Amino acid sequence: MMARGEAALLGPAQVRELAERFGVRPTKQLGQNFVHDANTVRRIVTAAEVGRADTVLEVGPGLGSLTLALLDVVDAVVAVEIDPVLAGQLPETVRERAESLAGRLAVVPGDALRVRADMLPSVPTALVANLPYNVAVPVLLHLLAELPSIRTALVMVQAEVADRLAAPPGSRVYGVPSVKAGFFGTVTKAGSVGRQVFWPVPQVESGLVRVDRFAEPPWPVDEIHRKRVFEVIDLAFAQRRKTLRAALAGWAGSPAAAERRLLGAGIAPTARGETLDTAAFVRLAAQADAQSASS
Known part of the structure; x- marks a missing residue:
């Protein structure tokens, strides 16, 4: 794995400065809460266990906090961003803060719920994302179904959703997300994330969920x-x-x-x-x- 430190990660001041420069006002409609803590994005990348051989699909890169941390350790990041302003500005942010790594980034403007394999410039091996909370489960299930090349997924979601996704049968929060995610692989919780690492600060706590796709599916997956x-x-x-x-x-x-x-x-x-x-x-x-x- 490549040593960290080539990318200048974003802190609270940089996140606000970029948002002001781009005229971005975070909206609940798009589920925009931008991570501004370097230790948190490093922890996400570590939990994802991705390395130089991986092509990472990132959904909702926003201002680029997680993107920069990923570019430090993988050879390629394909970022899907629904906000046209953010999609257009992300390459410039990467050039400013990690010029030597800019060639590793490809941005695909559009809705992750409509992503198909033939829309991506390269084949992703992992999904690592701070998913918009209002569509987190549909996006996760769609991408796992549409992109069988994704072997692992490490996503940040609302804490309550993380509990549901990783719940065992018979538990109080076990339900449709739990069963459907389990169709693709083994689902586990990978930690919690506090509210204060986001701007704006959300009303809910967050959690990390990891999905390890079955190497040998125990049932047909067509x-x-x-x-x-x-x-x-x-x-x-x-x-x-x-x-x-x-x-x-x-x-x-x-x-x-x-x-x-x-x-x-x-x-x-x-x-x-x-x-x-x-x-x-x-x-x-x-x-x-x-x-x-x-x-």
Whole structure:
């Protein structure tokens, strides 16, 4: 790994100066809270465990705090930025503060929720980002589905969302984000981040979540199969208080048909969605396919 220190990282004064220079006023609509603490961005990069061989996809680089820290240690950063002003200014900021590293950065203007593999100038191996909190889970799931080349993801999200993503089955906050993230790999919490390292200071605490994609997927991961599994997950949690026999009756055609599929997948019809792990939902979707093929 390359020694740190080539990039001049941003502090509170530099973040405010850049925002004023570019005429940027952080908006809640875009979920803009800019990190201004060098130790925090270094900690994120360390937790991501990325190195010179990696091409990192960064979402919402903003003024460039995390971008500069990433450029110190990886050969390429592809930054997706929805704000046209910030997207246009980021290369200049990098040239000013890390001229020798500027060639490692590529900026893709646009919405991360619409990113496709063919829109990127290079193939990312890792996702490292301070995700906009209002769309954090949809962005994470979309990128993991769209970019199978991403082997690891280290994202900063709202603390409550971090808890949900990494929650085990049966826990109070276990739900749709937990199960869907688990479709792609192992999900763990990687630390907490206080409010005071952001400008403006958010109303909530933040957390780091790491996803390590399965090296050998334990189930089919093609788009058609993933959508079928995710449909079952959504239906199971749409009515959390109901048993799966009742909650999935419409999907299966009747309560009796739902029971047959559940039993075929080794799941008690009286169970609730919050007690099942991702593997159980995969088996359930497979049962539906099998019964449809035999009918």
